[in-house]
Amino acid sequence: MTDVTMSSVTAPPSAPPGRRSPLGSVLVHAALIAASIAMVYPLLWMISASVRPEDEIFASTSLWPSAVDFASYARGWFGLDVSFGRFFWNSLVVSVLTVIGNVVACSLAAYAFARLRFAGRNFWFAIMLGTMMIPYHVTLIPQYVLFLNLGWVNTFLPLVVPKFLASDAFFIFLMVQFFRGIPRELDEAAMMDGCGPWRIYWKIMLPLSLPVLATAAIFSFIWTWDDFFGPLIYLNDMNSYTIQLGLRTFVDSSSTSDWGGLFAMSTLSLVPVFFFFLFFQRLLIEGIATTGMKR
Amino acid sequence: MAAVQDSAVAIGAGASERPAAQGRWAGLWTRHGAGYMFLLPWLVGFFGLTLGPAVASLYLSFTSFDLIRAPEWVGTANYVRIATADPKFAAAMQVTFLYVVLSVPFKLSFALLVALLLDRGVKGLTFYRALFYLPSLLGGSVAIAVLWRQLFAGDGLINSLLAQFGIEGPSWISHPSYSIWTLVVLSVWQFGSPMIIFLAGLRQIPTDMYEAASLDGASKFRQFYKITLPLLTPVIFFNAVVQTIDAFKAFTPAFIISGGTGGPINSTLFYTLYLYQEAFGNFRMGYASALAWILVLIIGLFTAFSFLTSRYWVHYDD
Numbered sequence: 169m170t171d172v173t174m175s176s177v178t179a180p181p182s183a184p185p186g187r188r189s190p191l192g193s194v195l196v197h198a199a200l201i202a203a204s205i206a207m208v209y210p211l212l213w214m215i216s217a218s219v220r221p222e223d224e225i226f227a228s229t230s231l232w233p234s235a236v237d238f239a240s241y242a243r244g245w246f247g248l249d250v251s252f253g254r255f256f257w258n259s260l261v262v263s264v265l266t267v268i269g270n271v272v273a274c275s276l277a278a279y280a281f282a283r284l285r286f287a288g289r290n291f292w293f294a295i296m297l298g299t300m301m302i303p304y305h306v307t308l309i310p311q312y313v314l315f316l317n318l319g320w321v322n323t324f325l326p327l328v329v330p331k332f333l334a335s336d337a338f339f340i341f342l343m344v345q346f347f348r349g350i351p352r353e354l355d356e357a358a359m360m361d362g363c364g365p366w367r368i369y370w371k372i373m374l375p376l377s378l379p380v381l382a383t384a385a386i387f388s389f390i391w392t393w394d395d396f397f398g399p400l401i402y403l404n405d406m407n408s409y410t411i412q413l414g415l416r417t418f419v420d421s422s423s424t425s426d427w428g429g430l431f432a433m434s435t436l437s438l439v440p441v442f443f444f445f446l447f448f449q450r451l452l453i454e455g456i457a458t459t460g461m462k463r
Numbered sequence: 464m465a466a467v468q469d470s471a472v473a474i475g476a477g478a479s480e481r482p483a484a485q486g487r488w489a490g491l492w493t494r495h496g497a498g499y500m501f502l503l504p505w506l507v508g509f510f511g512l513t514l515g516p517a518v519a520s521l522y523l524s525f526t527s528f529d530l531i532r533a534p535e536w537v538g539t540a541n542y543v544r545i546a547t548a549d550p551k552f553a554a555a556m557q558v559t560f561l562y563v564v565l566s567v568p569f570k571l572s573f574a575l576l577v578a579l580l581l582d583r584g585v586k587g588l589t590f591y592r593a594l595f596y597l598p599s600l601l602g603g604s605v606a607i608a609v610l611w612r613q614l615f616a617g618d619g620l621i622n623s624l625l626a627q628f629g630i631e632g633p634s635w636i637s638h639p640s641y642s643i644w645t646l647v648v649l650s651v652w653q654f655g656s657p658m659i660i661f662l663a664g665l666r667q668i669p670t671d672m673y674e675a676a677s678l679d680g681a682s683k684f685r686q687f688y689k690i691t692l693p694l695l696t697p698v699i700f701f702n703a704v705v706q707t708i709d710a711f712k713a714f715t716p717a718f719i720i721s722g723g724t725g726g727p728i729n730s731t732l733f734y735t736l737y738l739y740q741e742a743f744g745n746f747r748m749g750y751a752s753a754l755a756w757i758l759v760l761i762i763g764l765f766t767a768f769s770f771l772t773s774r775y776w777v778h779y780d781d
Binding site for chain 1: 495496497498499501502503504505506508509511512513515516517519520523530577580581583585586591592593594595596597598600601603605606607610611613620623627656659660662663708711712714715718722738739742743748752754756758759762766
């Protein structure tokens with residue numbers, strides 16, 4: 169960190185020059201490893217707490233349980249009147265429908281903004297960008313009244329239908345950026361061959377946009393899976409609860425005792441997100457780096 | 464759909480062969496209709512779920528409305544009460560601003576610091592980057608809020624760790640002076656996504672600037688202040704705006720950690736939590752609408768202020 173020497177000139181261009189001394193490198197790694205441990209420790213502790221014997225949970229700060237015991241999982245799974253299987257299933261249904269809605273509706277709108285010419289395009293594009301800034305609280309109450317009058321409260325419709333109307337403008341923006349990078353010659357050639365906009369969209373844009381569609385799909389899934397506010401407002405019947413609502417109910421009902429079961433179900437609820445992280449982290453990280461997504 | 468394809472063919476084959484009137488309609492359709500067809504779902508959503516409701520909520524904010532009886536016009540009474548006679552509103556504002564002012568700078572400083580460390584070409588960059596990003600993905604979930612509630616409880620993990628050093632910690636979540644800090648720590652823990660954006664920004668800075676500077680004998684600190692920091696200001700600005708807006712809208716952790724109350728003594732009563740209580744706890748929909756519009760106003764003012772001041776400290780290439 170301190171050596172400012174000529175070595176910087178000969179350093180490989182990939183790394184910022186002149187910044188590597190052996191000591192500095194060790195210190196950096198020490199700092200990074202310490203930070204990593206501090207960050208992951210609570211997560212690992214939760215996982216280990218979920219397989220610990222109940223009386224050991226609060227007694228121990230170590231990550232290694234004295235005995236591995238999956239009883240908490242069985243207890244937690246049936247800890248409420250409705251089993252967690254039901255909550256997981258509900259979350260899965262809502263998340264998958266949301267993914268489909270977002271990918272279909274947002275790619276349609278993005279194709280129009282990125283490729284088609286029509287009167288008012290720039291105006292609508294500006295409006296679309298504007299909607300990204302508005303906090304959802306402004307539309308919350310009238311939307312609730314609307315869905316209440318439609319008889320949709322206690323169904324998944326209020327959570328899912330808006331996605332089929334491209335309500336997540338962020339994904340439109342993401343896809344517009346990507347579509348604009350696809351060479352226009354491809355559309356023009358297809359047009360010469362007699363393809364209309366639908367076929368260009370279906371046969372050229374979508375197949376060439378799989379990375380951005382996948383990014384949008386994965387983020388849709390994770391955000392919906394984690395969403396708490398929407399289900400909290402629209403789902404009142406325990407049979408329709410998503411996993412996040414189920415966990416919250418479990419916290420309230422078991423504030424007395426069953427931490428093991430609570431941690432077991434909490435751990436399980438993170439598994440799908442962790443799975444996406446494990447297999448698609450490059451896609452997720454690139455998505456954030458290029459667009460500056462908030463999460 | 465068929466018409467679109469026909470006219471697309473016509474463009475290729477020579478539109479002049481078509482009858483004039485039909486050609487004009489087909490041309491108009493090709494020019495505008497297809498665009499609006501693709502835009503249709505979004506347009507329906509925009510009018511039905513965004514613009515319409517926004518106008519409706521502005522109207523509701525001047526009414527008294529409990530979902531059962533029709534909204535009753537009360538003029539500016541809601542706003543007047545918010546501004547003059549609502550101690551809970553004042554508490555919520557105070558808590559929310561405190562949260563924003565504490566969590567955003569800490570989170571961004573930490574993100575920048577780690578990004579700078581990682582940008583030095585350390586081995587295992589992708590591993591660290593992924594690991595640090597993980598909490599950002601998980602952090603919004605109820606599970607993590609539940610975990611946090613245990614970590615900072617009186618007999619929680621943090622106090623068990625402190626006890627090993629002979630320190631007896633308080634019950635962080637149930638003490639009004641500390642409870643907000645548990646939420647700040649939770650926010651800082653999720654520093655991964657701004658860190659990734661910082662890293663991408665650092666990559667954009669040309670290395671030959673550093674080479675030239677170090678040839679001229681500029682120290683590392685000087686290089687940081689004269690090259691890295693100025694060139695990174697657009698990214699810092701972006702991260703600061705996004706994170707601040709996000710912090711104003713935070714909800715889930717405060718809800719779970721306080722059990723939906725915003726307690727103890729309103730110390731975690733985030734603005735959105737108060738809005739939720741008014742709307743869906745007390746069914747004061749008109750009042751909650753007014754609260755929502757004030758939130759919009761605050762976020763709008765903040766964003767406008769950021770952009771206005773940005774010209775004085777954000778470095779743009781020209």
